[in-house]
Amino acid sequence: METKKWNEVSPNAILIADKDIIKQILVTNEFPKNKKYESMRLSSVTLLTATDIKWHKQRRKLLSSAFSTKYLDSLEPLIQSVIKSLIKKINVTLDVDSNDSNGTVINLAKLIHECTMDIVGETAFGGSFKMIENGDLPLIRKIFEERRRRSLVSSFPILKPFKPADPDLLKNRRQNSRREDLLQIMLDTQQGEEGMTDNEIYNQIIEFLFAGSDTSSFTITMLFAMLMENPTIERKLVSELDEALKDDELSHKKLKPLTYLNCPGKVTTKDLVLDDVNEFIPERWLNPDKIPKDCFIPFSAGTRNCIGNNFALMVIRLLTSTLLKMYRFEYISGQDMDVVQYLTPNFKTKRYDIRIWKR
Numbered sequence: 454m455e456t457k458k459w460n461e462v463s464p465n466a467i468l469i470a471d472k473d474i475i476k477q478i479l480v481t482n483e484f485p486k487n488k489k490y491e492s493m494r495l496s497s498v499t500l501l502t503a504t505d506i507k508w509h510k511q512r513r514k515l516l517s518s519a520f521s522t523k524y525l526d527s528l529e530p531l532i533q534s535v536i537k538s539l540i541k542k543i544n545v546t547l548d549v550d551s552n553d554s555n556g557t558v559i560n561l562a563k564l565i566h567e568c569t570m571d572i573v574g575e576t577a578f579g580g581s582f583k584m585i586e587n588g589d590l591p592l593i594r595k596i597f598e599e600r601r602r603r604s605l606v607s608s609f610p611i612l613k614p615f616k617p618a619d620p621d622l623l624k625n626r627r628q629n630s631r632r633e634d635l636l637q638i639m640l641d642t643q644q645g646e647e648g649m650t651d652n653e654i655y656n657q658i659i660e661f662l663f664a665g666s667d668t669s670s671f672t673i674t675m676l677f678a679m680l681m682e683n684p685t686i687e688r689k690l691v692s693e694l695d696e697a698l699k700d701d702e703l704s705h706k707k708l709k710p711l712t713y714l715n716c717p718g719k720v721t722t723k724d725l726v727l728d729d730v731n732e733f734i735p736e737r738w739l740n741p742d743k744i745p746k747d748c749f750i751p752f753s754a755g756t757r758n759c760i761g762n763n764f765a766l767m768v769i770r771l772l773t774s775t776l777l778k779m780y781r782f783e784y785i786s787g788q789d790m791d792v793v794q795y796l797t798p799n800f801k802t803k804r805y806d807i808r809i810w811k812r
């Protein structure tokens with residue numbers, strides 16, 4: 454029986470499940486983005502919402518240096534400083550609550566989300582939001598409420614417009630000394646002829662915030678959920694980390710070449726159909742000939758692929774490995790794992806509880 458290649462999900466939308474058709478749309482024919490993306494904008498066009506191909510190409514070129522491997526390496530100390538704050542918070546909770554036999558239950562989804570938000574704050578907003586320390590921030594809450602509203606705007610355009618202006622952000626940076634981060638790269642474009650306006654910079658930073666935090670935090674939380682359900686796989690990953698890091702400082706340079714941590718990282722040259730796609734089997738990526746070619750496209754493909762791909766992988770590697778090196782985790786059964794999707798997927802309950810001990 455032939456597998457169905459797409460499904461109609463509404464009168465104007467189809468969901469495609471065929472990798473060759475997806476490749477044709479994203480890469481071979483480079484279909485332009487749907488005009489609906491325009492209604493997702495706040496007060497200026499951004500990378501994700503651009504529909505004009507020429508404008509997008511120019512802007513993408515301007516910002517690509519901010520996501521080069523070399524530049525991302527220079528952001529590692531900022532990312533590590535946020536991860537340290539997370540560890541400090543977890544350790545305080547453990548010191549207060551934990552006893553050797555029962556450990557402590559934490560909401561991992563919330564902690565990781567606060568951490569990825571603070572990482573984007575530290576690397577793109579000019580300073581951490583300190584969500585880890587404070588748990589909330591009114592400006593961020595406002596932006597997130599707006600983001601949810603905007604996923605409705607594409608269906609009900611009458612809800613527009615909204616402008617959560619924060620003029621102090623750029624003013625403060627100009628008054629203070631230079632800091633090597635994404636905000637600085639965007640401000641530096643203003644020296645050239647086709648530089649970004651203040652308003653464009655502000656909107657682009659907000660886009661980095663919601664494109665870069667929920668996506669990475671849900672990926673990490675889901676990875677932990679999968680590891681908890683598959684203790685053999687968890688043990689194998691922890692052994693790899695222990696062996697590679699021994700007593701050394703944990704750094705991205707040491708994590709990047711690890712084989713098991715970096716599944717999936719290989720590609721095959723053959724076309725194959727898998728019948729165990731829903732199983733969590735990292736090993737499948739170690740055997741390229743058993744994986745259909747071009748089947749793994751979480752960051753999209755072609756000219757509109759994710760500009761934050763390497764940034765996300767770096768954060769995922771650092772955060773996951775630090776947690777696995779420092780703590781022992783235990784599965785708590787019976788949790789509601791239903792997923793809802795606004796712009797990005799998330800657990801309906803916004804929780805993933807896990808029992809934790811220091812190693």
Ligand code: HEM
Nearest residue numbers: 500501661664665668669672751752753757759760761765
């Ligand atoms: C696990 C983490 C991530 C995943 C799975 C992911 C996935 C994606 C996907 C599928 C797209 C294409 C969206 C579309 O065509 O509508 C995209 C675009 C984009 N992503 Fe990500 N992303 C992640 C992390 C990040 C991070 C960390 C940043 C920035 C700090 C980021 C910034 C962007 C931007 C700006 C675009 C638009 C690019 C363009 O059109 O030129 N993403 N991402």
